[in-house]
Amino acid sequence: MKLDTSYMGLALKNPIIAGASPLTASVDSIKRLEDAGAAAIILHSIFEEQINHESHEIDHFLFKGSESYAEAIGYFPDMTLTNLESHTYLEEIASLKKSLSIPLIASLNGVSKGGWIEYAGKLQEAGADGLELNITYIPTDTDMDGMTVEKLYLDALQAVIDTVNIPVSIKMNAIFSSPASMAKQFSTLGAKGLVLFDRPVHVDIDLEELTARQTIHYSTSADISESLRWTAILYKKLASSLCISTGVHTNEDVLKAMMSGADAVQMASALLKNGESYITTVLEKLTQWMEEKEYISIEQMKGSISLHHTVNPAAYQRANYMRLLTEYRY
Numbered sequence: 371m372k373l374d375t376s377y378m379g380l381a382l383k384n385p386i387i388a389g390a391s392p393l394t395a396s397v398d399s400i401k402r403l404e405d406a407g408a409a410a411i412i413l414h415s416i417f418e419e420q421i422n423h424e425s426h427e428i429d430h431f432l433f434k435g436s437e438s439y440a441e442a443i444g445y446f447p448d449m450t451l452t453n454l455e456s457h458t459y460l461e462e463i464a465s466l467k468k469s470l471s472i473p474l475i476a477s478l479n480g481v482s483k484g485g486w487i488e489y490a491g492k493l494q495e496a497g498a499d500g501l502e503l504n505i506t507y508i509p510t511d512t513d514m515d516g517m518t519v520e521k522l523y524l525d526a527l528q529a530v531i532d533t534v535n536i537p538v539s540i541k542m543n544a545i546f547s548s549p550a551s552m553a554k555q556f557s558t559l560g561a562k563g564l565v566l567f568d569r570p571v572h573v574d575i576d577l578e579e580l581t582a583r584q585t586i587h588y589s590t591s592a593d594i595s596e597s598l599r600w601t602a603i604l605y606k607k608l609a610s611s612l613c614i615s616t617g618v619h620t621n622e623d624v625l626k627a628m629m630s631g632a633d634a635v636q637m638a639s640a641l642l643k644n645g646e647s648y649i650t651t652v653l654e655k656l657t658q659w660m661e662e663k664e665y666i667s668i669e670q671m672k673g674s675i676s677l678h679h680t681v682n683p684a685a686y687q688r689a690n691y692m693r694l695l696t697e698y699r700y
């Protein structure tokens with residue numbers, strides 16, 4: 371059975387990548403992920419704020435208005451205590467590269483045009499095989515229009531791509547007004563991979579404490595839906611490879627991802643819930659299913675249930691939506 375695939379120009383022995391999470395922040399668990407069969411590792415993210423303590427570029431985006439600076443800076447965790455600092459992250463890459471035989475992709479989370487971009491070059495020097503860019507920015511300014519936000523994403527990606535030779539992917543979010551157009555623009559700039567999608571942290575209100583709080587909920591298989599939709603829409607439209615992140619828990623989820631047109635998947639919640647060795651179970655069941663259905667390779671099923679051959683995907687989507695709602699019986 372041929373499970374191999376290619377993602378951002380990197381040869382993968384199977385489509386399952388361990389996505390960025392606390393499991394990819396420790397050398398021991400990264401080794402366990404490799405032993406369990408992970409085809410590549412996305413390291414936990416290093417944040418612009420951790421790289422660039424002294425730079426004030428990010429102030430422009432986050433701390434507009436000097437009177438709010440002191441309060442705003444207090445929102446951030448004490449990076450030196452809670453997170454690996456930038457030089458440790460580089461050491462971690464260099465050391466992991468000596469022992470890992472699968473691709474190691476660094477994860478960089480930034481938003482401004484500050485000095486953190488140069489750090490991308492250091493990630494390459496340290497030995498990262500690729501770089502995943504995650505731009506987490508919630509535009510709360512009612513005067514900031516969509517094009518300005520999109521430009522922020524495009525400029526950051528461009529700057530990183532201009533800095534390194536290793537393949538760069540971007541972890542997209544699904545809330546652009548036109549995800550397909552953004553995907554095309556990222557691809558045209560040279561993103562070798564598009565990760566569909568980042569999973570936002572959840573907002574809630576604590577009714578006892580009367581405070582707002584942000585939490586992380588693990589996904590379930592039901593959460594794969596948006597990623598399947600957009601992968602099926604984008605399949606064969608762009609030069610970038612496509613990777614589904616969010617809601618990949620079972621071998622069925624991997625199969626659906628491949629059939630929608632993904633080149634690879636990332637798993638985070640499922641591995642945090644079930645442990646690193648769970649990858650072995652998913653790979654075994656994946657192989658078993660493919661044997662039963664007489665598939666000989668992952669390549670063979672890629673995009674088989676995409677919208678590639680649908681003449682008018684937008685009309686198709688709307689028609690399906692109408693049918694579902696108008697024909698629903700309770």
Ligand SMILES: Cc1cc2nc3c(=O)[nH]c(=O)nc-3n(C[C@H](O)[C@H](O)[C@H](O)COP(=O)(O)O)c2cc1C
Pocket residue numbers: 389390391392413414415477504541567568569586587588589590593615616617618636637638639640642
């Ligand atoms: C506890 C936790 C920590 C995470 N840390 C990161 C991170 O450092 N960088 C990042 O880009 N994504 C991070 N993510 C997001 C995951 O990589 C992934 O995109 C998201 O959880 C959706 O995939 P899943 O459905 O398999 O969980 C984290 C997710 C969880 C649950």
